[in-house]
Amino acid sequence: MFRSSGCADPEFAQHTIRNRKDIHSISILRTFQRDQHIFECDQHCDWWYRIVSGATRKYRIRSDGRRQIADIHLPGDFLGFSSKANHGFSVQAIVEGTTIACYPRKTAEALADSDPTVARLIRVSTVAAIERLEQQMLVVSTMSASERVKAFLVHFRNRVGQAGEDGLALPITRYDIADLLGLSTETVCRAFTDLRERGAISLEGPRQVTIIRPGNG
Amino acid sequence: MFRSSGCADPEFAQHTIRNRKDIHSISILRTFQRDQHIFECDQHCDWWYRIVSGATRKYRIRSDGRRQIADIHLPGDFLGFSSKANHGFSVQAIVEGTTIACYPRKTAEALADSDPTVARLIRVSTVAAIERLEQQMLVVSTMSASERVKAFLVHFRNRVGQAGEDGLALPITRYDIADLLGLSTETVCRAFTDLRERGAISLEGPRQVTIIRPGNG
DNA sequence: CGGAGACTTGAGGGCGTTCAAAAGACGTGG
DNA sequence: CCACGTCTTTTGAACGCCCTCAAGTCTCCG
Numbered sequence: 001m002f003r004s005s006g007c008a009d010p011e012f013a014q015h016t017i018r019n020r021k022d023i024h025s026i027s028i029l030r031t032f033q034r035d036q037h038i039f040e041c042d043q044h045c046d047w048w049y050r051i052v053s054g055a056t057r058k059y060r061i062r063s064d065g066r067r068q069i070a071d072i073h074l075p076g077d078f079l080g081f082s083s084k085a086n087h088g089f090s091v092q093a094i095v096e097g098t099t100i101a102c103y104p105r106k107t108a109e110a111l112a113d114s115d116p117t118v119a120r121l122i123r124v125s126t127v128a129a130i131e132r133l134e135q136q137m138l139v140v141s142t143m144s145a146s147e148r149v150k151a152f153l154v155h156f157r158n159r160v161g162q163a164g165e166d167g168l169a170l171p172i173t174r175y176d177i178a179d180l181l182g183l184s185t186e187t188v189c190r191a192f193t194d195l196r197e198r199g200a201i202s203l204e205g206p207r208q209v210t211i212i213r214p215g216n217g
Numbered sequence: 218m219f220r221s222s223g224c225a226d227p228e229f230a231q232h233t234i235r236n237r238k239d240i241h242s243i244s245i246l247r248t249f250q251r252d253q254h255i256f257e258c259d260q261h262c263d264w265w266y267r268i269v270s271g272a273t274r275k276y277r278i279r280s281d282g283r284r285q286i287a288d289i290h291l292p293g294d295f296l297g298f299s300s301k302a303n304h305g306f307s308v309q310a311i312v313e314g315t316t317i318a319c320y321p322r323k324t325a326e327a328l329a330d331s332d333p334t335v336a337r338l339i340r341v342s343t344v345a346a347i348e349r350l351e352q353q354m355l356v357v358s359t360m361s362a363s364e365r366v367k368a369f370l371v372h373f374r375n376r377v378g379q380a381g382e383d384g385l386a387l388p389i390t391r392y393d394i395a396d397l398l399g400l401s402t403e404t405v406c407r408a409f410t411d412l413r414e415r416g417a418i419s420l421e422g423p424r425q426v427t428i429i430r431p432g433n434g
Numbered sequence: 435c436g437g438a439g440a441c442t443t444g445a446g447g448g449c450g451t452t453c454a455a456a457a458g459a460c461g462t463g464g
Numbered sequence: 465c466c467a468c469g470t471c472t473t474t475t476g477a478a479c480g481c482c483c484t485c486a487a488g489t490c491t492c493c494g
Binding site for chain 1: 277280288299348433
C-alpha cells in the first residue's frame, strides 16, 4: 500500500525499504529441550515468539500448588504478547527439540507499526488465540469428563491438520491433558477407557489414538 | 511516523490526511434494548464494535440447549473480531440502553493498516481479551463454586474501576453469573449465601454487593 | 535387567446438579 | 396507591459425577 507510492523523499524511500524486511528476518531461532522454559511468568515481555516445530504449553501454578494449562501452542502459533510488563504465564517446551523463532519485541512492534502485513499477521494470530480460548472455555465449563477428552482429541487433530488420516500421535501426557481440561489424571484415563469401550476411539498405544466417531455418541 | 515525512507526492499526502482520521470518526453509534442482539453467531463479520456505555454478554447455545457465556464486555472493550467469516458467538446487550460504537470492518481494517496507532489499539484490546479469557479459564477450571463467585466479583469490581468504594452494583442476574462460571443458578445462590455467612461479602440487596475480604478466607 | 515415569483401575467421599417449591423484587394497569 | 403477574432469588433433599487415596501394570531407557 505504502510501497506502491512513487514518493521521491529519501527518508521515506529508506523507510519503505526497511518495511520490506520480512518479519522472519529479525528473528532468532532457538531450540529447547523437553520441559525447558521459553519464558517464565515473572519475566519481562521483551520478546515475541513463533513456534517453528514441536509444541509448548502455557501454564501457571496456582496458590494451592496445582498447575493449570491455559493453552497448547503448535507450529505457526504466535505467543508472548501481553498488555502488561510481565507475562502472567510460563511457557515450556513439551517435546524435545522444540524450535522457536524469537522476535525482539521493540523491533517487532516497530515492524508491526510500519508494515500492515505484519500487523495483520499479529492480529489474525491473536484473534485465533481468542477463539481457541473461547472454544476451550466451552469445553472446560460445560462438558463431562469424556466429552472434554473427546473434544480435546478432535480439536487437537484438526489443529495438527491430519485431516485425511484419523491416527493421532499425542505429544503430551495424561497429566498435561488433565491440567488442560481441569480434570484429574485418573479421570482422564477413565475417559479414554470409556471412549474406547463405547467405540468412539481406538488406542493403538497410550499415545496413539484413532478417532472413530468425531461427533456425538 | 509516516506523517512526519515531508513527502511531496500528492497521493501520499492525501493518504496521510486520510490517516489522520480518528477511528472514532468512522463509527456509527447505536443503542440497544435489554437482550437485543448486537450480532448473532451465524452472522457475517462486517463490523467491529466498541462498548460506549452499558454491558454485553458474548454467548453460545450448546447442542444440549444450555447457554455458555464466554465473556462480559464493559465500556471501552472492543469486540467482533474474527479470523473466520462468521462469529461463532452471539453478543447481546445486558442492560437497557447499552450504547455501542460500530465500525465498518473494511474501513476499520484499512485504517488499522494505515495508522499504527489504530493497529496498536486493536492489538492491545485483543491481547486484553486473551488475558481476560485466560484468567476466566483459571477460575472456571480449578476453583470451587464459592471461589469462582468471589473471583468473579473481585474481577468485575476491578474492571468497572470503583477502586475506592467496595459497593458494587451488579448489572447481571444470577443466571448470567451461573452461565459465565459454568455453574447452576442454585449453586451461585448458595455461593453468595456462603460468602455472606463467612463474612467475605455483604449483600445490601441481591444486586448490591460489598466485598469485605478480597483475598482468601 | 532394573528403575523411573507414565498409565490404568478400584473404592469411598465430597461437591455441584437436578428437581421441587416458596419467597422476594419489580413493573404494569386498574 | 395497591393488586397482580412475571421474573428473579433463595432454600431444601436426593442423586451422580469427579476427586482423592491407593495399588498395580505398562513402557521406555540406561
